[in-house]
Amino acid sequence: MRRGAAGALLACALTAFGARAIAAEGGAGDLQSPEQRSTRHSAYTLPAKLWSFDVGALGVGGGDVVAVLGVSYGLGAGVQLSANLAHYSVGLFNLTAAYQFVDTRYFALGARFGAWYGHGKWYWVATPIEEKLVSKLDVVSLPLELTASSMPTRWLELDLSAAYSYARFFGSSPPERSVFTETEIGLLQFFVRPGARLYLADHTALELFTKLPLYSAVPLDDRTLKVPFKRTWTLEGGLRSRLARGLFGSIRLHYGSISDVLYGARFYPSFEVELRR
Amino acid sequence: MYAPLARPVPLKRGVVALAAALAVAVSARPARAQSGAHPPIQGFDVLASAGWGASTAPIGDLELAPYGASFGVDVGYTWPVGFRLAAHFDASLGRRVLEERDVRRGRDFDFTADTSSYNGGFSLGWDLALQALTLRYSLMLGVTSMPWKLVGAPRDFVPFDDAKNPSVGLHVAPGVALLWPYRWFEAGVGFDYLAQANGVIPSGFLGRVLVGVRP
Numbered sequence: 001m002r003r004g005a006a007g008a009l010l011a012c013a014l015t016a017f018g019a020r021a022i023a024a025e026g027g028a029g030d031l032q033s034p035e036q037r038s039t040r041h042s043a044y045t046l047p048a049k050l051w052s053f054d055v056g057a058l059g060v061g062g063g064d065v066v067a068v069l070g071v072s073y074g075l076g077a078g079v080q081l082s083a084n085l086a087h088y089s090v091g092l093f094n095l096t097a098a099y100q101f102v103d104t105r106y107f108a109l110g111a112r113f114g115a116w117y118g119h120g121k122w123y124w125v126a127t128p129i130e131e132k133l134v135s136k137l138d139v140v141s142l143p144l145e146l147t148a149s150s151m152p153t154r155w156l157e158l159d160l161s162a163a164y165s166y167a168r169f170f171g172s173s174p175p176e177r178s179v180f181t182e183t184e185i186g187l188l189q190f191f192v193r194p195g196a197r198l199y200l201a202d203h204t205a206l207e208l209f210t211k212l213p214l215y216s217a218v219p220l221d222d223r224t225l226k227v228p229f230k231r232t233w234t235l236e237g238g239l240r241s242r243l244a245r246g247l248f249g250s251i252r253l254h255y256g257s258i259s260d261v262l263y264g265a266r267f268y269p270s271f272e273v274e275l276r277r
Numbered sequence: 278m279y280a281p282l283a284r285p286v287p288l289k290r291g292v293v294a295l296a297a298a299l300a301v302a303v304s305a306r307p308a309r310a311q312s313g314a315h316p317p318i319q320g321f322d323v324l325a326s327a328g329w330g331a332s333t334a335p336i337g338d339l340e341l342a343p344y345g346a347s348f349g350v351d352v353g354y355t356w357p358v359g360f361r362l363a364a365h366f367d368a369s370l371g372r373r374v375l376e377e378r379d380v381r382r383g384r385d386f387d388f389t390a391d392t393s394s395y396n397g398g399f400s401l402g403w404d405l406a407l408q409a410l411t412l413r414y415s416l417m418l419g420v421t422s423m424p425w426k427l428v429g430a431p432r433d434f435v436p437f438d439d440a441k442n443p444s445v446g447l448h449v450a451p452g453v454a455l456l457w458p459y460r461w462f463e464a465g466v467g468f469d470y471l472a473q474a475n476g477v478i479p480s481g482f483l484g485r486v487l488v489g490v491r492p
Contacts, residue, residue, distance in 0.1 A: 057449070058472060201407055239453060241412065243403045244358055249414050251451045253470070265334035265480050269470040271416060271451040 030202035031242060032151060035276065038240060039072070039080065041195055041209055042159050043110030043149040045100040046074030046276075052082075056272030060234060060254050060262060061211075063096065063114070065183045066125075068272060078103065078110070091122025092185065108149045116141035118180055120171070126179050134179055136172040139186040141165060157197040159209075165189045173221050181218050181227075182261045188224060189232070190215045203242040207252070210235045231257045238270075248274040315406040316458045316491075318359060324351040324463070324489030330369055330471075332479035339436055343392035343423045344471075344481040345372040351489075353402065361402035365417055367483075369394045373428075388430035394423045394478070396448060396471065410457055410465075417450035417469060423478045437477045446475020454487060464488045 029036055034047045046052055054070035063084055064070075072082035078100035087094055094116045102109035118141070120134035145163035152158070167186045180186030195209035211234045216227040238252030250272040259268040330344025346369070353363025371393035379385050398419015405412045424443040427436060437444075454467025465487045473480045 058451075203405060204407060204412060239412075239414075241403075241405055241414065243405065243414075249403060251414060251453055260334070263472070263480070264476075267333045267482065268480070269451045269472065 031199060031205050036242060041161060041193060043100055043108040043147040045078050045080035045098045045110060046072055048074050048076030050074040051277050053275045054272055058268060058270040060258050090125050091119040093117045106150055106152060110147050112145040114143040116185055118185060123179060130179050133175055137174055138170040139167060139180045141167045141185050155199045159195045161193040163191055168219055176218055176225055184258060188217045188219055189213055205240050207240055208237045234258060246276045315409060318355050318404045318411060319357045320491055321354050322489055322491045324487045326485040326487045328483055328485035330481045330483035332481050334479055336477060336479055339390060340374045341390055341392050341479050342374050343371045343394035344369045344483060346370045347483055355404050359404045361404055363400045363402060365398060365400055367396040386431060389428040391426040391428060392423055394421055396421045410455055413454040413456060415452045419448055421446055421448045421473060421478055440477045444475060444477045446473055446478050448473050461491050463491055
C-alpha cells in the first residue's frame with residue numbers, strides 16, 4: 001500500500017514536472033515582456049539590475065553609427081544608463097540616461113537625455129583629409145528625446161518620438177561638412193520618428209521606423225547652415241528575435257542619404273547582437 | 278535497501294505506473310504542440326540557391342553590375358540551441374552596362390563594362406522555429422572576386438585607381454531566410470546584403486530562392 005502511494009506520488013510529481021516544463025517553455029516570456037522588450041526607439045527602459053551588452057556594426061543613427069559596443073544598465077525606478085564604448089575609441093565620448101515615467105498596460109512615456117563630446121584630434125578612422133579637417137575641432141551634442149509607446153494588442157506596438165539635438169563646435173572654425181556633421185552628431189536637429197513593431201511570434205518582431213527631421217542645421221561660427229530634408233530623412237525596417245534566453249539578434253535595412261555618406265550606398269544593412277543579464 | 282530489479286510487478290503497482298506514464302504522455306503532448314510540430318533544427322543541411330542581385334551604388338561615375346543572375350551553395354551545421362556555422366560559395370553572372378563618356382579633351386566614347394563576381398567564405402547564423410517554418414539569421418564573412426572587362430574603351434582609359442583584374446576584397450553580408458523544412462527536404466526564400474570592403478567592388482543586394490536537403 002505504501003509502495004502504491006509512493007507510485008501515485010511519483011505519478012503526481014511527474015505530471016507536475018511535465019506541466020512545469022510546458023510553463024517554462026511557454027513562460028520564457030515574449031518580446032513584449034519588460035525583460036525582453038526593445039529599448040531602441042521606444043519609451044521602455046531596462047528593468048532594475050539588468051545589464052545589456054550590444055555588439056553591432058553598420059548602423060546609421062547618431063548613437064549606433066558605424067559600430068556598436070554598447071553597455072546599458074537598469075538602475076530601477078525606470079531609469080537606465082547607456083554608453084557606446086566603440087565610439088569612445090575614436091574620441092566620441094557619450095552617455096545617455098533614459099527615464100520611463102509612465103508605464104501602464106497599454107501606454108508608456110519615456111525621456112532620453114544624452115551628452116556627447118567629440119574630440120576631433122582623436123578621430124583616427126577618417127581619411128587623411130578628413131582627419132586634418134576635424135583635428136582642430138571639438139563638438140558637444142546634447143540630444144533630448146521624448147517617446148510614447150503603445151501596445152494596443154498582443155501583436156502590435158506603436159512608437160512615436162520627438163527629439164531635439166543641440167550641438168556646438170569648439171576650436172577652429174567648423175567646416176560646412178565634416179565627419180561630425182555627416183554622422184549628424186554635430187547637427188542642430190528637431191525630428192519626429194514614428195514607428196511600429198509587429199510581433200510575428202513570441203520571439204520575433206518586425207520593426208519599421210522613419211526619421212522625419214523638421215529642422216536640421218550645421219552650427220557655424222557666424223550663422224547656421226540649414227540642411228535640406230532630403231539629406232536627413234531615413235527609413236529603416238528589420239527583424240528582432242530572441243535567439244536564446246537573454247540573447248537577441250537584429251538585422252535591419254536602412255534607406256537614406258546618411259547611409260550614402262557613411263557607406264557609399266543609400267540602401268544599406270546593419271546588424272546587432274544583444275545579451276541581457 | 279533496494280528492491281530486486283527482476284521482481285514481478287503486482288497489478289496495483291502496474292496500474293499506478295501506467296497511470297503515471299499516461300499522465301506524463303498527456304502532459305507532454307501540449308508541449309510538443311506548442312513548439313508547432315517543427316522538425317528538429319539540429320543537424321547538417323545543404324542548400325542550393327538561385328536568385329538575382331543588384332548593385333546598390335555606383336563606383337565613382339561608373340555603373341557596375343557584377344551580380345545579376347546568381348547561383349550558390351551553402352553547407353552548414355546547426356546545433357540544438359539554434360547556432361549555425363556554414364560555408365558558402367556563390368557565382369554571379371553579372372551583366373554588361375553601357376557607359377557613355379563625354380570627355381573635355383579628345384573624342385567622346387562609349388564602352389561596355391562587363392563584370393561578374395564570385396563570393397566565398399563562412400557564415401555565422403541562428404535558426405529559429407517560426408510555426409512550421411525556420412527563420413534563419415546569417416552573417417556571411419568572406420572574399421569577393423570581381424573579374425571585369427571594359428569593351429570599347431580607349432587603351433589609356435583608367436576606370437579605377439590601382440584596380441587589379443580580378444578585383445578582390447572582403448565582404449560582410451547580413452541576411453535573413455525563411456525556410457520550410459519537410460522531412461529531409463527544405464525550401465524557402467531569403468536575401469543577403471553584400472557590404473563590400475574594397476571600394477572598387479559595389480555592394481549588392483541578393484534575393485534568393487533556396488532548395489536543400491537535411492540528411
